[in-house]
Amino acid sequence: MVSDKKRILIMTAVSAEKDVVLRGLQHNLNSDVMLSGVGPVAAAVNTAKILSTKDYGLVISTGIGGGFAGRAEIGSLVVADEIVAADLGVETQEGFSPLEALDFGSTRVQADPSLVNRVIQVLRAARLPVNTGPIITVSTATGTAASTAEMSRRVPGVAAEGMEGYGVALAAYSFGVPVLEIRAISNQVGPRDRNEWRMKEAFDVLTKAYSILLEGLL
Numbered sequence: 001m002v003s004d005k006k007r008i009l010i011m012t013a014v015s016a017e018k019d020v021v022l023r024g025l026q027h028n029l030n031s032d033v034m035l036s037g038v039g040p041v042a043a044a045v046n047t048a049k050i051l052s053t054k055d056y057g058l059v060i061s062t063g064i065g066g067g068f069a070g071r072a073e074i075g076s077l078v079v080a081d082e083i084v085a086a087d088l089g090v091e092t093q094e095g096f097s098p099l100e101a102l103d104f105g106s107t108r109v110q111a112d113p114s115l116v117n118r119v120i121q122v123l124r125a126a127r128l129p130v131n132t133g134p135i136i137t138v139s140t141a142t143g144t145a146a147s148t149a150e151m152s153r154r155v156p157g158v159a160a161e162g163m164e165g166y167g168v169a170l171a172a173y174s175f176g177v178p179v180l181e182i183r184a185i186s187n188q189v190g191p192r193d194r195n196e197w198r199m200k201e202a203f204d205v206l207t208k209a210y211s212i213l214l215e216g217l218l
Contacts, residue, residue, distance in 0.1 A: 008214060009056045009177075011036040011047055011168050017063035020203045024210030031214055036061070036164050040085065040137050043167030051175045058115075058178050061168035064202045065135070065183035066142065068152065071159040072185045075201035076129035077209055078160040079119050080181035083109045085166040086136035086154055096154060109169035112178050119180065119213065126212050128205060133159030135181050137166035143192040151189070161189050182209065 008031040012018045021033050034050055036043035047059065065078070072078045085107040089098040099105045116132055123130040134155050142148050142161055152158055165181040172179035186202035 006030055007032065007054070007056050008058045008060060009034065009047075009050060009054075010060045010062055011043065011164070012063045013038045013043070013162075013164050014063070016203075017206070020206050021062060021210050024207040025214065026211070028214055032056075036168060039139055039163050040165075040167035040170075043164035044171045045167075047168045047171035048174065051171060051177065056177055058180065059168060059172040061162070061165045061179070061181045062206070063162065063164070063183065064186040064199070064206070065160045065162040066187050066189040067160050067183075067185035068148070068158055068189050071133060071157070072131055072183075073129070074185050074187065074198045075205055076131060076185050077123060077205055078135060078183045078185065079111075079116055079123075079130060079132045080135035080160075080165065080183075081111050081113065081116050081132050082134040083111065083165045083169040083179070083181050084134050084136045084155050084158075086151055086158075086161075087138050087140070088166075096150070098154070107166075109166065109173055109179065111180055115178060115180060119182070122213055122215075123209060126208070128208055131159055133157050135160045135162060135165055135183060137162055137164065139163065141192075142189050145190055148190045160185060182213075184209070 184202040184206040187197040
């Protein structure tokens with residue numbers, strides 16, 4: 001295994017997100033931007049493959065995501081203080097139960113608070129709109145008012161939703177590498193209306209974030 005504790009591995013789900021991050025990094029030599037694929041399983045497998053070949057000092061799961069109303073507005077950034085597999089569990093007569101309730105393991109990966117604070121400080125110093133809070137990982141994107149309310153109930157204070165963060169985080173955790181999840185908000189979580197999505201605003205703020213972020217972390 002190649003060892004370089006200063007290198008940062010950045011995982012994006014799709015090529016469009018990868019291109020946006022690379023545009024911000026401007027070929028930063030201390031980072032590798034790789035594709036995780038879509039969904040937590042693909043993200044875990046592909047992140048683990050990469051981590052088995054090189055010794056990174058930090059892994060970041062990043063890309064666009066949905067923001068929960070009142071917690072993360074379109075065009076803003078969210079840095080996860082906790083990465084949560086929100087639909088990993090079982091349904092019961094009383095409702096949804098996560099793995100923890102069954103004593104089957106954990107659905108949550110905590111981010112290092114000092115690392116999260118450093119990222120927030122760097123982004124705010126650059127006058128970028130940023131919040132922190134739990135980011136949930138789902139296998140099926142939330143698309144109704146009822147499911148949005150249910151996710152808010154399951155994870156109080158949830159700020160954003162993605163589909164890869166928990167998979168990336170679990171792989172990083174298994175290799176003993178710190179992990180972050182950073183999302184640029186393209187839409188509000190709830191009833192799906194692609195006409196309301198603002199991809200350009202989300203991509204623009206993601207590019208700006210990565211143009212300054214790694215300098216503050218290295």
